[in-house]
Amino acid sequence: MKQNNQKLNQQIDNNLLEKSRITEFFLRLLIKNNHDIQETQLRSAVGKLSGLVGIVCNLLLAGSKFVVGILAASVSITADALNNLSDAASSIVTLVGFKLAEKPADADHPYGHARFEYLSGLGVAVMIILIGFELAKSSVGKILNPTAVEFSIVTACVLLGSILVKMCLFLFNRKMGKMIHSTALLATAEDSRNDVITTSAVLVAAVVEYFTTWQIDGFMGLAVALFILYSGVNLAKETISPLLGEGANPELQEQITEYITSCPKVLGCHDLMVHDYGPGQRFASIHVEMDKDENALVCHELIDNMERECYKSYGVHLVIHYDPVVTNNPEIERLYHLVTAILKVKDERMSIHDFRMVPGEEHTNLIFDVAFPTELRGQENTIKSALEKALNDLGEGTYYTVITFDPTSFH
Known part of the structure; x- marks a missing residue:
């Protein structure tokens, strides 16, 4: 256990945002007793940190864009402000999801509550789709009833600042998501990437309308809305898949089977089935073949050792079915x-x-x-x-x- 905790501490030190001291500081602040860090604590801390950063950044961006959008009479800028407001709500969903996911197992939920993390990812995807519909509706209205966009240096600075912040959030959440293999954080990262594209399109529309007579604000907003809808639907599919019970990760599958077949007296293995109840709550079963003439007590002890090692190394609660095999016929x-x-x-x-x-x-x-x-x-x-x-x-x-x-x- 001590070695596993040291590995997790090392993981925080080496993998987060290219050794960001600020990120490391906040993570350790969120993890109580950080000298004895567990995997579930690490996941929860990473998720909470991502949620808090997203809430603060998106609220600041939404407020500044609302002001600029109203002053510039730009539907695309105002819609982009609404998008940031929904992103703040998405960050709240992520924060709550990770908080609920760390609840321990109880009588009603003996496999824990880790799937709340998947549900939070689905919630983010749904919000992306809803904002896409709202943006599409506003953009169609602007196309039918075009009005001039008032462009200024302040508008350009706010939009450029938003692009920079959202790019940082994208890189931040993607790094975090890959580190703990979180679909919720990867969905949040995709949302931030969409915002970079959205705001860039808004900025292009404002510049084009300022220097030409083309009124493309509504058309640009509609194009962005369609992209957001497409992205939201794809994210929904990705987050629904583990909830429906997708197959085992091929890499994990290979690691388990390679380990089992390398163990003493094992002739082969088959029928590996992995049930995912959320990150850190995976249960599996497998059939292991051994010579029928081997001592049953010895085989039982070896199987117990394999089950313990699989949980220690791969975080999988494994149950092994013993298959005696005739080898001398x-x-x-x-x-x-x-x-x-x-x-x-x-x-x-x-x-x-x-x-x-x-x-x-x-x-x-x-x-x-x-x-x-x-x-x-x-x-x-x-x-x-x-x-x-x-x-x-x-x-x-x-x-x-x-x-x-x-x-x-x-x-």
Whole structure:
């Protein structure tokens, strides 16, 4: 535990905003007992810091743009001020989301409340979509009833300052989001990037209208609104995905399977399933194959060690199902490799496990699971029939297959 805490402290020191001392100071201020930092505390502190910074910056930007937008009679500047006001609300949602996510498990929610972080990301995406609709409505009104935009040095300074602040917020939230792998903070970063584009478009419209007779303020506002709507919908999809139960991260999947297969007495593993209840609350199950002749107590101890190591190294509560495998039957070995070879002719990605043979007087049953690509779903009967035909065409006897098909998304 002490080593893990030292790693987390080192992570704060080395990864945040290129060793920003200010960021490090605020993070340590938000984390109580910072000499014993836990992963959940780090996530919560990072989320709160991002929320507080976003609230302050966006309120200042919204106030200055409202004043300039009214004085300049610019719908795009006023709409941009509303956008910043919604961003402040989004930051409040992020702040509340991370605060609720750190609540411990209780009787009603035994897996904790970490999914509140996903919900806060979804809330940010919804607010982006709503502001996009409002901006589109205002822009259409400006197109139908154009009015001149009053441009000034003050207007230009406010807009340029806004672009600079939003670019810093984008880099800040993206760095934070990548550091703790947070969809909520990455959504906030995308929102800040959108604001850079939005405000740049507003500035271009104001300059063009000032130096020409073209009244493009409404058209520019509409173009920006469409971009915001597109971005909001994409963000909503990304934040909804983990709530619906998306597949395991391929990198995490590979790390777990590589570790399991490297352990003593393990012959293979399969059926890895990861259930995500929010950051830091991942539960998984996997089948591990070991020789049936191994001592059961020894195997049980090894499995316990693997489960503990997976939680320590990958933050995953792993449950391992023990699969005893027959390793001293030459006929089973021969048929196992024969079936594998036939299936790989159909698709190289297919593999088998839990292979058993039940001989009979007139036919032999081969019972096993097939791991196959998800795009082959619907072809199970075809694969089974082709496999039985290939086996029986060898003239070695009659074989029936009893197959359980498992999509490779669980492997």
